[in-house]
Amino acid sequence: MKKTLTLVLTLVMIVSLAFGMFACKTAEPAAPAAPTTEEAAPADATEAPAPAEPTSATVCVGPEPATLDPNMNEAVDGMIYITHLYEGLYRPNTDGSFSLGQAKDITITDNADGTAHVVANLRDDIFWSDGKPVTAQDFVYSWVRLCDPATGSSYGYIGQDFFANGHEVADGTITPDMLSVKAVDDKTLEFDIAANVPYTKDLLAFPSLMPLRQDIVEANPEGWSVEPETQVANGRYILSEFAHESQIVLTKNPEYWEADTTLLDTLNCMLSDDDNAILAAFKSGDLQLADSFPSDELAALRETPEYTQFGQIGLYYLEIQQIDGGLDVLKDVNVRKALSLAIDRDFVNQTVWADSRIPAYSLVPYGVPDATPGSDFRKTAGETVGGDISTDYAANVAKAKELLAAAGYPDGAGFPKLEFSINENTGHQAVAEAIMQMWSQNLGIQVEIATMDWPTFQQYRKTSDCEVARQGWIGDYTDPATFFDLFVSTAGTNDGHYNNPEYDALVIGARTEMDPAKRMEMYHQAEAIFMNDMPVVPIVFYADDVLSQTNFTGFGVTGTGLKMFWGATVAE
Structure with a gap:
């Protein structure tokens, strides 16, 4: 039975997807382990079913x-x-x-x-x-x-x-x-x-x-x-x-x-990034499923039987461009920390996502396992890591003003206008507008929002023309590596061109470290380095909001964002 999930249940679902298997490494070279073999189960012999009427469904999962x-x-x-x-x-x-x-x-x-x-x-x-x-x-x-x-x-x-x-x-x-x-x-x-x-x-x-x-x-x-x-x-x-x-x-x-x-x-x-058109198509019955709709409709839609929130291992964040030839002022760590500290994540969560997300102060979301079975990386490290940040917004703003002044821009004096790039989406627009106001009120920094279609935005955010861009990452698998590998200096996914050799060494070393406790400690150290460098600004940990018609069942949604429709049916 489909039902709307609370955030607590969402976390439980995500944790249930996490792997608890870790290999061990001895002090001296060990003898090769016995090979493990997985074989496909034989298919059951069954009579061919009678031909059925062709079935179809229409969904929208993006532009x-x-x-x-x-x-x-x-x-x-x-x-x-x-x-x-x-x-x-x-x-x-x-x-x-x-x-x-x-x-x-x-x-x-x-x-x-x-x-x-x-x-x-x-x-x-x-x-x-x-x-x-x-x-x-x-x-x-x-x-x-x-x-x-x-x-x-x-x-x-x-x-x-x-x-x-x-x-x-x-x-x-x-x-x-x-x-x-x-x-x-x-x-x-x-x-x-x-x-x-x-x-x-x-x-x-x-x-x-x-x-x-x-x-x-x-x-x-x-x-x-x-x-x-x-x-x-x-x-x-x-x-x-x-x-x-x-x-x-x-x-x-x-x-x-x-x-x-x-x-x-x-x-x-359906290929669309027009949230209003997507919702209209769903309400008319032309869509069986949609995972995007106007953000200001979320609170009302959550009360309908067609809405489900699925657990998702992901982070919504801002990436601050560090590429050579980019805006020099953003290469100052005090500026990057000030931009992060001036954002009220609770307010953004409440106004844009109807308080359905988890404010994020670090890189790795809840639901990713730590060294021991049943443990959680985020809970082990704590809610905040590095970046001079706390969950006390008033204290964060005071610290942001102090750091911006230390960078040479007291109350934003002399600071250039920032470009904040987003792709077309009502939710991204609402986030950008809220943050633009916070940076103006708290830091005296003026912001211009640049909105682009999805393919253009994907390429633009990698370039020196980009300054600050909205970003999101949904883990490819339930292991911390899927978040840390993103920002290794040579990774193609490192759109902001972050480069710290100490961070690289820890993350690359953790890939082949067989001792689970040592491996996780390397990742915890890497996260502290990363958040103190502040190349990205975490905003919230994701959840997956989905509208599906009540007669559309059998589809699958995973914590890594994958939606699978081959088992779906549409009841008359």
């Missing part, structure tokens, strides 16, 4: 995506479409768990040096939507392409960190074709990973690591992913239509190895 290329996508909405079109060695389930996907079995052997060797045997009944078999080489091609610096993927670091010699590919020590992955034959894939981390299964189901057809990609490098004629998929759906700035239509893939479990035949996806 037009910048790409449907698994290697190049960096947005949650793109991830949703890609997860319906493609499948990795593992696949996500609607309850947030993972099961074997394109692989029929996977064996992971931990090595004495902390690395691990993986052997994946692919299923015999997996095909691309054009009827060609999915092969081990399709995975190798995708993974090498992802890790190749020439590809320019913002998520390249995911593969570079994951594979045993990925960093050597990243820094040019070896060529991309020397990545530690190989196709032994068409159905056998072997690869070495830097460590068998708690979220290995999550990564092997993640869009960036899904297979790709080399012939398809290289025949049309720029447009292949958004054109139905060349978008060849191996997942539950195929791309039937991409009407730009209008809709994406996904239809059931008859070549998918378990097509009979895909209950929804057609998924129509």
Whole structure:
């Protein structure tokens, strides 16, 4: 039964998704651990069901995506479409768990040096939507392409960190074709990973690591992913239509190895960032589900049976641009701290999100596990970390004035007008307007809000023209690494170009640290460094507000922002 969740229950749901598995490392090299093998459960033999009437649903999960290329996508909405079109060695389930996907079995052997060797045997009944078999080489091609610096993927670091010699590919020590992955034959894939981390299964189901057809990609490098004629998929759906700035239509893939479990035949996806239009379409019954609507409607919508708040492991924040050639005044840590301290997070939460979020004073949200099973990273570290910040707003404002004066701008005298960049959305506009007023009243700093469409904004916030930009991050998996890896100096997701070698060393070291207590301590130290540098300004920890018609059931929503519709039904 669907019901509206309180924030307390939201946290419980998120914690229930977290992994508690951590490998151990001894003082001296250990003998290799016995390999662990996961095999797919055999399918039950059942009679073929009688043909049913085609089913369809229409949803809105975002505006037009910048790409449907698994290697190049960096947005949650793109991830949703890609997860319906493609499948990795593992696949996500609607309850947030993972099961074997394109692989029929996977064996992971931990090595004495902390690395691990993986052997994946692919299923015999997996095909691309054009009827060609999915092969081990399709995975190798995708993974090498992802890790190749020439590809320019913002998520390249995911593969570079994951594979045993990925960093050597990243820094040019070896060529991309020397990545530690190989196709032994068409159905056998072997690869070495830097460590068998708690979220290995999550990564092997993640869009960036899904297979790709080399012939398809290289025949049309720029447009292949958004054109139905060349978008060849191996997942539950195929791309039937991409009407730009209008809709994406996904239809059931008859070549998918378990097509009979895909209950929804057609998924129509409205592409829009007009919150008013989205809500109107939902109220008229044209949409079965929407996850965006005017922020000033939230309080009223929360009282309706169509509203559900799902737990989400994510952070809404501002990124302060540090790139060479950017605004010099923002390179002063006292200025960055003053900007953070002058924001009343409780007020923003109450006025924009109807008090349905958690004010954020640090990087990692609640619901991410710490070293011991059942522990929570945020609770272990405390609500506030570094940045001279507290939960006492009056004290924060006084400190902000002091720091801005120390930077040479008492009461904002001589401070240049700031540009605050957002993408089109009523919620982002409301946040920006509230913060603009706070900076003006508390610091004497004037702000101009620059609003852009989603694809333009995604690129603009990486440039030296950008000054302060709204940002959001929903964890790719339930481990602190998904937040800390964002801001390593070489990461493609580090849009603000933050660079601190001490931070980098801790985060990179934690990736292969097998002692869970030591690993988490490294992350806690990294968070303290990060918040004292204040390259970002945390605002609130996310939740996922969803409207769904009461007769629309069977869809899944995870704490990482993924929405899955293949099990959905629309009752008459």
